[in-house]
Amino acid sequence: MNTMYFTEEHELFRKSLQDFLKKEVVPHIDKWEETGTIERFIWKKFGDMGFFGINYPEAYGGLDLxxxxxxxxxxxxxxxxxxxxxxxxxxxxxxxxxxxNKEGDEAIKQKYLVPSISGDKIGCLCISEPSAGSDVAAMRTTAIKNGDTYVLNGSKTFITNGVYSDYLVVSAKTSQEESHKAISIFVVDRNTPGISATKLNKLGWRASDTAEIAFDNVVIPASQLMGEEGKGFPYIMQHFALERLIMGVNAHARAEYALEYAQQYMSERTAFGKTIDKFQALRHTFADLYSDMILCKTFNYAVTYRLNKGEYVVKEATISKLKSTKMADEVIYQCLQFLGGYGYMEDYPLARLLRDSRLGPIGGGTSEILKEIIAKMVLDKKDYKPAT
Structure with missing residues (x-):
């Protein structure tokens, strides 16, 4: 299966990344999980290695892979x-x-994209609001034009990198029209007066800084508008395909990690004179879980192949996230059970993995919303279109 999509160069990249993570990241993970703060030096190391520029143009320091x-x-x-x-x-x-990369003009790309690729600036995306999560069109944050500036007011929540980022990509309504056609996208410097962030206390994802952000009469230059005014909603929608596929890939990968860990544990743990991987009930449960993971992984690779060719795979990416995140939760839950009491201990990885995985069916569009999107596309023949 892998040789259909991955070349020798891909596998060399994987080995290089594994070595980098083992040396530069893993020794710090427990500290970052405890403090909820990822130290700044690691961002620069990621940038120096080219990891932030994988898919971005060489003109801005990327690798264009x-x-x-x-x-x-x-x-x-x-x-x-x-x-x-x-x-x-x-x-x-x-x-x-x-x-x-997609909506910023040349000046914005030079000011924000180039240092983002190099790891010198950290960004966050601000769409969800306290009263508008999956219903993006219901957002209340406004950006009212005043001469050659916009005045930004409102709030965002559940924003990853919301505390420590250097800039914010913000969606806001630029007219009073009660429609998705009123939404625009801006890039805003963190140090602009009127921005405040409150760190949220989460069940999992403890190392990341998730925040609620408030904008109080934040004045930003009109040049910080990205793309066309009023086109923010289709910009957001067309990028959801990538975001959902990312979360689908994340899900199959963490399920695979849980299965690999459980398999190793089961091959060493003995009960009644034999290792527990010899008990039929556990073997067959493991086989079911492994099969579900492989199905999602295979589907996700196929969707990636189509997206890589430029196809608009919003339906397939939505299915990827819906099914893969549910699968990951079920796999990790059962893998913890394989470990018995040890699975419940923080000294073993499954307890953290279980908490972390639970966000999968929530973030980036809840499973309930994804089912409705799929139903609209399949039953109602709704045809989502990319921004033009």
Whole structure:
């Protein structure tokens, strides 16, 4: 299966990334999980290695590589037992930076994208609000034009990198029209007066800084508008395909990690005179879990292949996230059970992994919303279109 999508160069990249994570990241994970703060030096090291520029143009310091390098990046980040650290990295590289690359003009790319690729600036994407999560069009944050500036007011919540980022990619309504056609996208410097952030206390993803952000009469230059005014909603929608596929890949990767760990444990743990991987009930349960993981992994690779060719795979990416995140929760829950009492101990990885995985069916669009999107596309024949 792998040789269909991954070349020798891909596998060399995977080995290089594994070595880097083992040496530079893993020794710090427990501290970052405890403090909830990822130290700044690691961002620069990621940038120096080119990991933030995998899919971005060489003109801005990127490597302009195919999406299967991104898959490798995501998979290996899921196998160091800190989904919070992984989220901080991919939210910067594939949420905030995607908008800079696609909608930012040349000046914005030079000011924000170039240092984002090098690891000198950290970004976050601000869409969800306290009263508007999955219903993006219901957002209340406004950006009212005043001469050659916009005045930003409102709040955002559940923002990954929301405390320590250097800039914010913000969605806001630029007219009073009660419609998705009123939404625009801006890039805003963190040190602009009127911005405040409150760190949220989460069940999992403890290493990442998730925040609620308030904008109180924040004045930003009109040049910070990205793309066309009023086109923010289709910009957001077209990037959701990548975000959902990312979360699907994350899910199959952490499920695979849980299965690998459980398999090793079961081959060493003895009960009634034999290792527990010899008991039929456990063997068959493991076989079911492994099969579900492989089905999702295979599907996710196929969707990545189509997205890499430029196809608009919003339906398939939505299915990827819906099914893969549910699968990961079920796999990790059962893998913890395989470990018995040890699975419940913080000294073993499954307790943290279980907490971290639970965000999968919630973040980036809840499973309930994803089912409705799929139903609209299949039953109502709704045809979502990319921004033009």
């Amino acid at each position: 195919d999406l299967f390098y991104t898959v490798i990046f995501l998979e290996e980040l899921q196998k160091i037992n800190s989904c919070g650290f992984a989220a901080a990295m991919w939210a910067h590289a594939y949420l905030a930076m995607t908008h800079l």
